[in-house]
Amino acid sequence: MSGKEQSESLDEMLEMDLILKAKRGDMTAFEQLVYRYDKQVLSIAARYVQTAEDAKDVYQEVFLRVYRALPKFQMKSQFSTWLFRITTNVCLSHRSKTRRHTHASLDQESDTERGYSLSEKLSGGGATEQRAESSDLALHVQHAIDSLSPKQKMVFVLKYYQGYKIREIAAMLHLSEGTVKRYLFDATKRMRTELKDTFLT
Amino acid sequence: MTHQDYKDLIHLSFLQELSEDEQSVLEEHLRDCPECGVEAGELKHLHEVIGRHSGGDITDDLLFQARRELRVALRLERAKKTRWIDLLERFNIMSYPTVRVAFASAAMLVIGLGLGYLLFVPTTSVTSVGEAGSLQGADSQSGATKVSNLRFISQQTETGEVEFTFEMVTPIRMRGSVRDNVVQRVLAQALLNEQNPGARLQTVSTLGTQLQPAALQDHEIKRSLIRALKADPNVGVRREALLTLQKLPLDEEVKQAFLYVLRHETNPAMRIDVINSLEKPVLAGKMIDKDILDVLREKMQTDENNYVRARARNVYEEGQQR
Numbered sequence: 001m002s003g004k005e006q007s008e009s010l011d012e013m014l015e016m017d018l019i020l021k022a023k024r025g026d027m028t029a030f031e032q033l034v035y036r037y038d039k040q041v042l043s044i045a046a047r048y049v050q051t052a053e054d055a056k057d058v059y060q061e062v063f064l065r066v067y068r069a070l071p072k073f074q075m076k077s078q079f080s081t082w083l084f085r086i087t088t089n090v091c092l093s094h095r096s097k098t099r100r101h102t103h104a105s106l107d108q109e110s111d112t113e114r115g116y117s118l119s120e121k122l123s124g125g126g127a128t129e130q131r132a133e134s135s136d137l138a139l140h141v142q143h144a145i146d147s148l149s150p151k152q153k154m155v156f157v158l159k160y161y162q163g164y165k166i167r168e169i170a171a172m173l174h175l176s177e178g179t180v181k182r183y184l185f186d187a188t189k190r191m192r193t194e195l196k197d198t199f200l201t
Numbered sequence: 202m203t204h205q206d207y208k209d210l211i212h213l214s215f216l217q218e219l220s221e222d223e224q225s226v227l228e229e230h231l232r233d234c235p236e237c238g239v240e241a242g243e244l245k246h247l248h249e250v251i252g253r254h255s256g257g258d259i260t261d262d263l264l265f266q267a268r269r270e271l272r273v274a275l276r277l278e279r280a281k282k283t284r285w286i287d288l289l290e291r292f293n294i295m296s297y298p299t300v301r302v303a304f305a306s307a308a309m310l311v312i313g314l315g316l317g318y319l320l321f322v323p324t325t326s327v328t329s330v331g332e333a334g335s336l337q338g339a340d341s342q343s344g345a346t347k348v349s350n351l352r353f354i355s356q357q358t359e360t361g362e363v364e365f366t367f368e369m370v371t372p373i374r375m376r377g378s379v380r381d382n383v384v385q386r387v388l389a390q391a392l393l394n395e396q397n398p399g400a401r402l403q404t405v406s407t408l409g410t411q412l413q414p415a416a417l418q419d420h421e422i423k424r425s426l427i428r429a430l431k432a433d434p435n436v437g438v439r440r441e442a443l444l445t446l447q448k449l450p451l452d453e454e455v456k457q458a459f460l461y462v463l464r465h466e467t468n469p470a471m472r473i474d475v476i477n478s479l480e481k482p483v484l485a486g487k488m489i490d491k492d493i494l495d496v497l498r499e500k501m502q503t504d505e506n507n508y509v510r511a512r513a514r515n516v517y518e519e520g521q522q523r
Binding site: 034 | 209212216243244247250251253263267268270271272274399400406436437470
């Protein structure tokens with residue numbers, strides 16, 4: 001057994017231990033379980049919804065659902081697969097809830113809500129000048145992503161921004177790998193059309 | 202393959218979802234096909250544009266805020282749960298004498314109807330209903346019963362009499378104390394036959410946390426735990442079985458199981474746990490027997506894991522000094 005396999009095996013045992021303890025109501029174990037995955041959950045949410053507040057709402061809703069459902073979690077699937085399935089479900093339903101009241105802010109070309117924007121909360125933007133240069137591109141790409149259907153958008157975010165494999169996305173969304181591929185192809189086609197005039201010529 | 206197939210492969214290539222063989226097939230095709238070459242060029246450009254937008258990851262500040270808000274929400278959630286439990290406890294309806302009488306009457310009526318149904322509804326003679334039929338406290342959910350493998354033995358057209366065998370599986374819902382002998386037998390069986398590793402893990406965990414060491418000595422439970430320790434495909438189940446067996450005295454059966462694990466277990470953490478268990482007699486100032494010393498000597502020389510070798514050497518040397 002290689003060193004990597006050994007450490008994965010130990011990690012798996014530690015996670016099992018945390019799940020069992022959390023199922024029995026141990027809040028410290030539950031928090032440790034949250035901290036193992038919460039950055040990824042927040043990252044998916046941040047890519048999917050439009051504001052930092054929405055991303056935090058999704059994050060909170062996901063872990064509250066996990067907390068409520070954990071006693072009934074039967075470990076038939078990996079904990080991470082189950083968690084990300086909840087994450088995608090919350091994102092998909094959250095979008096439909098917020099759509100009703102975000103049209104006005106989209107018209108104003110603003111992605112802010114309650115004072116600050118998601119782009120301010122995403123790191124790695126580099127120097128101010130670079131950010132100014134790329135802001136136009138970012139806006140167009142984000143609009144193109146927002147033009148996708150909810151499932152296309154979710155598959156696109158999980159693949160392009162989170163780097164999951166197609167089979168992992170299929171497991172998370174309860175879809176066949178063929179369907180995930182089709183969503184990706186359709187999403188890419190749509191993105192090409194949306195961005196053609198501005199950036200792809 | 203059509204051009205559309207190759208175009209799909211180009212997509213998948215940019216998504217890093219192609220095998221080496223598929224990648225080389227695609228590259229070969231791209232060398233000779235200008236149409237697919239144009240497609241590849243456009244997709245490359247699109248990926249560059251999307252890649253430039255990807256920016257970075259979420260900030261620590263956002264994560265910190267989200268965690269803080271989650272902690273508050275969880276506290277409220279727990280408080281809500283506790284309030285419900287308090288309310289249910291306070292609203293103890295059974296303390297009212299009239300309600301108690303009403304409940305008792307209703308219960309008697311249900312039992313009466315049940316008995317009447319069992320006694321007076323004509324039934325077909327069925328032999329060998331299996332062990333589950335004798336479980337006390339178990340409710341069979343007859344609506345979900347599955348009959349399979351039906352085989353006709355004889356059929357008489359004059360009298361209409363038929364004889365056949367079949368297998369019947371009935372889901373059972375059971376409620377009872379884990380200290381109850383029947384419940385223990387069911388759990389021991391589940392540990393050996395259940396397909397779902399989560400259920401097996403929960404079974405070992407329940408046995409380990411709920412039962413005293415004396416009850417774990419029951420032949421069937423001990424046998425199931427040892428078998429789970431040695432052969433369960435899931436490392437979590439094997440580990441939980443080890444933790445439970447560690448509560449028992451190191452008799453011959455348990456000792457042999459531990460030595461088996463030390464020899465054959467692939468997980469080094471499990472082997473270390475076993476060495477720690479085998480060390481207990483040494484720490485208590487007792488003699489360590491030859492079987493154990495032999496396996497420890499073997500492991501200190503051949504185990505692939507440095508720490509396992511070091512621990513085995515340590516315990517072996519301590520055992521030799523006794």
